[in-house]
Amino acid sequence: MRPAALIGLLMVLTVLAFLAELVFGAVRLPVGGVFAALSHVGTAADQTALIVNQIRLPRAILTALVGAILAISGAAMQGLFRNPLADPSLIGVTAGASAGASLAIVFGGALAGLAGLSAIALAAFAGGAAAVLLVYTLATRASGTSVATMLLAGIAISALAGSLTSLLEFYASNDMLRRISLWQMGGLEGANWPRVALMGGIAVVVLAGLPRLATALNALLLGESEARHLGFAVDRTKTVLITLVALGVGVSVALAGAIAFVGLVVPHIVRLAIGPDHRALLPASALAGAVLLLAADTVARVAVAPTELPVGLLTALLGAPFFIVLLRGTRDYAL
Amino acid sequence: MTLQAEAITVRRGERALVAGVSLHVEPGEMLAVIGANGAGKSTLLHALVGDLPPSAGRVSFDGRSLATYDRLERARRIAFLAQASPLAFPFTVRDVIALGRSPHATGRIRDAEIVDAVATTTDIAHLLDRTYTRLSGGEKQRVQLARVLAQVWRAEDAGDRLLLLDEPVASLDIGHQSLIMRGLRRVAATGVAIVFVAHDVSLAAAHADGMLALADGGPVASGPPSQVVTEATLERVFDADTHVIAHPVTGTPVVLHD
Numbered sequence: 001m002r003p004a005a006l007i008g009l010l011m012v013l014t015v016l017a018f019l020a021e022l023v024f025g026a027v028r029l030p031v032g033g034v035f036a037a038l039s040h041v042g043t044a045a046d047q048t049a050l051i052v053n054q055i056r057l058p059r060a061i062l063t064a065l066v067g068a069i070l071a072i073s074g075a076a077m078q079g080l081f082r083n084p085l086a087d088p089s090l091i092g093v094t095a096g097a098s099a100g101a102s103l104a105i106v107f108g109g110a111l112a113g114l115a116g117l118s119a120i121a122l123a124a125f126a127g128g129a130a131a132v133l134l135v136y137t138l139a140t141r142a143s144g145t146s147v148a149t150m151l152l153a154g155i156a157i158s159a160l161a162g163s164l165t166s167l168l169e170f171y172a173s174n175d176m177l178r179r180i181s182l183w184q185m186g187g188l189e190g191a192n193w194p195r196v197a198l199m200g201g202i203a204v205v206v207l208a209g210l211p212r213l214a215t216a217l218n219a220l221l222l223g224e225s226e227a228r229h230l231g232f233a234v235d236r237t238k239t240v241l242i243t244l245v246a247l248g249v250g251v252s253v254a255l256a257g258a259i260a261f262v263g264l265v266v267p268h269i270v271r272l273a274i275g276p277d278h279r280a281l282l283p284a285s286a287l288a289g290a291v292l293l294l295a296a297d298t299v300a301r302v303a304v305a306p307t308e309l310p311v312g313l314l315t316a317l318l319g320a321p322f323f324i325v326l327l328r329g330t331r332d333y334a335l
Numbered sequence: 336m337t338l339q340a341e342a343i344t345v346r347r348g349e350r351a352l353v354a355g356v357s358l359h360v361e362p363g364e365m366l367a368v369i370g371a372n373g374a375g376k377s378t379l380l381h382a383l384v385g386d387l388p389p390s391a392g393r394v395s396f397d398g399r400s401l402a403t404y405d406r407l408e409r410a411r412r413i414a415f416l417a418q419a420s421p422l423a424f425p426f427t428v429r430d431v432i433a434l435g436r437s438p439h440a441t442g443r444i445r446d447a448e449i450v451d452a453v454a455t456t457t458d459i460a461h462l463l464d465r466t467y468t469r470l471s472g473g474e475k476q477r478v479q480l481a482r483v484l485a486q487v488w489r490a491e492d493a494g495d496r497l498l499l500l501d502e503p504v505a506s507l508d509i510g511h512q513s514l515i516m517r518g519l520r521r522v523a524a525t526g527v528a529i530v531f532v533a534h535d536v537s538l539a540a541a542h543a544d545g546m547l548a549l550a551d552g553g554p555v556a557s558g559p560p561s562q563v564v565t566e567a568t569l570e571r572v573f574d575a576d577t578h579v580i581a582h583p584v585t586g587t588p589v590v591l592h593d
Contacts, residue, residue, distance in 0.1 A: 082424075084424075218426075218430075218434060219434055221423075221424050221426070222421075222422050222431075222434060222482075223420050223421045223422070225415075226415075226417065229410060229413070229414065229415045230410050230437050230438055231406050231407045231409065231410025231411070231437065231438035232406075232437075233406060271425075275425060275426065275427070276425055276426055277426070
């Protein structure tokens with residue numbers, strides 16, 4: 001498929017999935033009412049408009065942004081590590097956030113939130129950021145940052161954070177245990193306008209910043225010294241890339257929990273269609289990630305209404321069969 | 336206008352990997368570096384390109400120390416081909432070669448012409464739309480060679496240029512070995528100084544203007560092939576019994592060993 005065609009198709013799908021997220025839910029809203037509510041956000045006062053403006057619209061925006069950030073970060077990490085099995089959690093951000101969130105759940109009962117963010121979200125971000133910082137510091141010497149060391153340091157720090165989480169789970173009450181385990185499955189039910197504003201600000205930086213590194217990532221696939229000989233500022237590229245991924249995924253995980261699969265597999269689905277050139281891969285992955293997470297979240301809210309399934313369950317449940325079919329049908333992935 | 340190395344030494348810890356090597360290559364010239372495994376040939380190339388700063392001596396190109404070149408200017412004038420590339424993602428051959436043009440801003444049309452030209456020189460024009468990861472070892476090597484040729488292809492982009500090649504023909508059949516060496520000669524004639532590491536001493540002697548023999552990081556002999564390729568030198572460099580005869584047609588030295 002031509003890259004431009006896929007990106008066009010994904011744009012259409014993103015709009016459709018976004019509308020589906022608004023229309024479907026515990027209550028099915030009339031499509032006309034949704035459009036009416038969208039056309040004058042903040043003024044309409046009927047029930048449809050209230051549901052759209054206060055609940056579903058912030059949630060749809062947050063879902064799309066989180067999906068886009070996870071997928072584009074996964075694509076960038078696979079390029080940086082020259083490893084098709086890399087995903088954003090590789091640099092410790094997810095495990096660190098998980099430990100941070102568990103700490104807040106077990107010990108932070110009395111902590112208040114800040115600006116629409118719960119103490120759990122803040123602790124998750126702090127945990128994720130601390131883990132990435134540690135991984136990056138461990139892998140950096142005077143001669144530069146070693147990607148191979150970073151991979152191993154990421155595994156080590158993730159294991160440490162994982163055992164901290166397990167220890168907290170061991171001492172947690174039954175109620176806390178349930179909250180920890182639900183947080184780890186991920187969910188977007190906490191969406192509100194302040195969170196959308198925060199995620200939106202971060203998303204602008206990440207979604208605009210990562211594609212600027214596309215040609216450098218292409219060259220990095222040849223090897224680090226090859227990229228350097230082609231005139232790319234390899235160390236600066238690595239630092240900027242890790243910072244953007246840590247920022248984007250750190251905030252995503254803090255706001256929506258650990259959502260598996262999107263960062264790992266969406267880039268592969270896109271690569272199967274249009275090849276590994278990051279100039280098309282990065283934007284297409286962002287769109288495909290948004291589509292997948294919007295679809296998963298819609299199903300999560302509809303499947304067992306009026307309660308919700310954790311969206312992290314559904315990303316894999318929806319995405320994995322699609323990926324398997326693609327993989328079986330493709331003779332020439334050559335990766 | 337030349338590549339000049341003066342008594343460069345590269346150390347890793349206590350060990351000198353390259354010790355007191357000097358060389359001098361003009362644009363249009365091809366210098367072959369020969370030596371046994373681990374003699375410091377690759378280390379020397381890495382020092383010449385600036386990957387490994389020498390602990391003593393200096394390297395200059397076009398009268399300026401390599402350290403004074405900025406990233407892009409260096410990439411436009413100096414290309415380096417390592418022994419192996421870790422590329423494991425399914426780019427097309429065309430995309431891989433086009434990466435060689437990334438330091439230049441010559442536009443898509445010009446770059447596509449250059450990709451076609453280097454593909455012809457390396458005999459991979461028929462592979463341009465194939466997936467790199469599916470090629471054979473020798474085909475991959477020709478693609479990577481085409482990529483670095485694309486990087487320093489045109490004199491109007493950068494003036495005199497430098498091409499450093501670590502065993503550029505090691506996994507090629509004899510037909511392609513000769514083809515590539517003749518292609519490199521034409522590239523050199525456009526104003527490129529070429530330094531290449533070779534294991535096939537006879538092939539190197541047939542195509543290089545000068546040769547440099549290394550043993551344990553130090554220079555054993557240097558000069559025109561007829562002076563370097565002698566039974567005595569080869570004994571010291573490779574610790575092997577050889578006979579050197581003259582090529583019946585061209586007269587260049589040919590090495591026989593058992």
